[in-house]
Amino acid sequence: PVAAIYSTFLQRAYDQIIHDVGVQCLPVVFCLDRAGLVGADGPTHHGVFDLTYLGAVPNFIVSARRNGDDLKDLLATALAQRERPFAIRYPKTPCGAFTPGREGTVLPIGSWEVLRSGERICLLAVGAMVEVCEKAAALLESSGRRVGLINCRFVKPLDRSMLAELRSRYGTLVTVEENVINGGFGSAVSEALSETDGGQPTLVHLAVPDRFVTHGSRNELLDEVGLSPARIAA
Numbered sequence: 001p002v003a004a005i006y007s008t009f010l011q012r013a014y015d016q017i018i019h020d021v022g023v024q025c026l027p028v029v030f031c032l033d034r035a036g037l038v039g040a041d042g043p044t045h046h047g048v049f050d051l052t053y054l055g056a057v058p059n060f061i062v063s064a065r066r067n068g069d070d071l072k073d074l075l076a077t078a079l080a081q082r083e084r085p086f087a088i089r090y091p092k093t094p095c096g097a098f099t100p101g102r103e104g105t106v107l108p109i110g111s112w113e114v115l116r117s118g119e120r121i122c123l124l125a126v127g128a129m130v131e132v133c134e135k136a137a138a139l140l141e142s143s144g145r146r147v148g149l150i151n152c153r154f155v156k157p158l159d160r161s162m163l164a165e166l167r168s169r170y171g172t173l174v175t176v177e178e179n180v181i182n183g184g185f186g187s188a189v190s191e192a193l194s195e196t197d198g199g200q201p202t203l204v205h206l207a208v209p210d211r212f213v214t215h216g217s218r219n220e221l222l223d224e225v226g227l228s229p230a231r232i233a234a
Contacts, residue, residue: 006032007033007035007047008049017054017057028086030085032050033090035178036178036179037213039218042214043212046208048178052179061109063087064127066130066131068098070151071098073104076103076104081109089127091127093218115134116148119146121171121172122166122173123150124166126175130151133149133176136229136230171202174204175206176232177206178207178227180210181208181210186203186206189203
């Protein structure tokens with residue numbers, strides 16, 4: 001079964017998520033629309049908690065797409081497996097690159113994608129933040145700074161193999177997510193690095209701050225919370 005629902009509305013069903021799906025480990029696919037900041041609908045409709053509330057539930061796979069082709073691949077991956085609940089989040093805004101007629105590719109669950117190689121600093125971006133970080137990386141490159149960029153399409157499980165490689169290569173890892181900073185992707189990365197031996201890079205977590213975000217256009221709100229290309233580059 002595929003349940004398509006706003007991220008903020010799924011909050012109302014948290015007991016059912018845990019007891020009726022998570023405990024029984026049923027392969028329900030949750031497609032979370034309006035994930036992230038939604039603009040003028042305001043604090044009640046911003047889908048900025050799902051990485052936290054779904055990531056806390058055992059058995060769940062939690063993912064986010066960077067564009068339309070990525071979304072098709074994640075949906076194909078979710079439907080190809082029968083072992084665990086699988087969530088895919090995507091924003092209210094247009095999906096970006098999409099190839100009509102293209103077959104979806106089944107991805108290795110937990111795999112990330114290298115989009116840019118850089119020096120010293122690497123951006124670990126989730127979902128819609130990948131496109132924003134591509135613009136931030138271009139701004140930095142225009143001033144002579146090359147940063148790496150990773151499409152962290154799986155938030156749970158993490159790509160621990162790639163994370164180990166990134167730790168050995170970069171001095172600073174910057175996690176970027178359109179989710180509250182508490183208990184989200186950045187927290188998961190920090191916990192994963194603390195559990196394994198190796199040099200600890202400097203970690204910077206860019207996310208929605210620990211407060212309710214008010215009304216405004218999505219671009220205005222992203223800039224306000226520090227998640228616009230210019231603010232990330234700064």
